[in-house]
Amino acid sequence: MAVIKVNPNRMELMNLKKRLKLAARGHKLLKGKQDELVQRFIEIVHENRELRISVEEELSKAYSSFLIAKAVMPEEELEEAIMIPSMEMHLTPGQKAIMNLRVPTFELKAGGDPVCYGYTETSVELDNAIQIFAEILKKLVRLAEVEKSVIELAEEIIRTRRRVNALEYILMPNLQETIKFVKMKLDENERSTLARLMKVKDIVREKRQS
């Protein structure tokens, strides 16, 4: 471990001890934060996995239905049917805090009928596809929210772990080493002062005797 360049005096020792105490407290807090972040991360990753599987399954169903609708209906009729969407969407972005970490939130407000076409000249397959697409939208927005939270949480965990490691393996050992060094230096100074004093005392005693 590297010793920090400091003047080996009592004032510095006191400062170093204060810094070590602060670092130990910070380390404990950051370690706690890291554990909590990991716990939240695991929860949110599970939610993310479940959501993704369900969204992918539903999207696959919707696309299959849409492809069949595309096959059953002539291309021109299908394009005409879905030319103008009648559903209106409003997406309001926001933020929420997880362990003081800001993650995005999205509020989706959907209005209107997803069926934007007449029924007589369109295929039932199109209803199936449009219905699934309309239902899946809320899940898709939630998935976007959760996936972004996962990314943000993962980055925060990496940052926190780096700080914890820096405190645990660099700053605190360095401070401990420096304190040890300063203490040794101070002890050495004390011993040398004592030896000097004893020598002076001897000289004074010799002078008195002579």
Next chain:
Amino acid sequence: MYFNGINFKDNSEYSYACAKIRALENKLLTRNDFIRMLDLDNEQILQYLIDHNYHVEGIDPSDVNFLQVFSNEWSSVVEMVTEMLDNEMINKAVLIKYDFLNLKILVKTSIQNDEERQNVDDIKLFQVTTVPGDDLKEIFFEGNFDRLPDYLKHEIKVFEQIENISPSAVDIILDKAMYSKLLDFANKSGSEFLYKYYQRLVDLKNLLNLFRLKSLNKEFKDYSMILMEGGLLDTSTLSKLYAESMDMIVNRLHYLDYYNELKAGFDYYEQTNSLSEMERLFDNWMIEFVKTGKMVLFGPEAIIGYYFAKENELKNLRIVLTGKENNLDKEMVTERLRENYV
């Protein structure tokens, strides 16, 4: 309720056309052909289509755009059929479907937001119609509606009086008007076969729509808006049925010729929550009806039958190719194939 087979009208002017149609019927694709196509590559499918008289001139075999092939084929079929029929009313009863489709596209373009609205020159319309698409586009945007036939002029005037119309309302108004005119022209054409075909088609559309809207939990007023007149099933009967549960509706309609299809379609709906099987079975029933036209030796029935058979064939081809291109499950594709005319 089926078409009553052979009639003895003097339809000998159709003798050449009917002979030609009989020859062309032999070139129609069968169910086995469609199933076989699922395992072929695009070049082999193209060769298959060439062997079955498809017009593929100018198509690059290494990069085939099948939608373009089908579109060209359909245009040539419509041209040939209208030329063979040579009867203004029958031709109208066949072609106005595309006039109305063109009109829907134009009306919807006019109600689109400025940001979404496409350039007028980019709007693609059907050309083989009673009013060629380009002419209709020009007339529509110039506002010179006097050049249009009455049935289109009347519908445009309807839209001029409505403000803030929804896209689905455009379809509903024009679909109802279209079927009313199809029945009208079929009736005026003197072709009993075509008139009966449209009557049954209206019935099946009304019935399928009833189940569609009920499955989507729509209110009766939505159904009453799309309910079409002119079929054999009374609209008031259908209106009353809307309040009933789906299984009750099926039971109440046990007397219909297509009850078996209705029941099988509903059973499938109960298992899968999808009405696709009912739609397919209704399409099959209409093809069975069209097949009765084959019994007429000389007459427009064979030509009209071929026209609907070809429409059905192209639908099956699109199902097969879409399934192949998108690696859809073979079973899913084959179970959606429609009954064949041959």
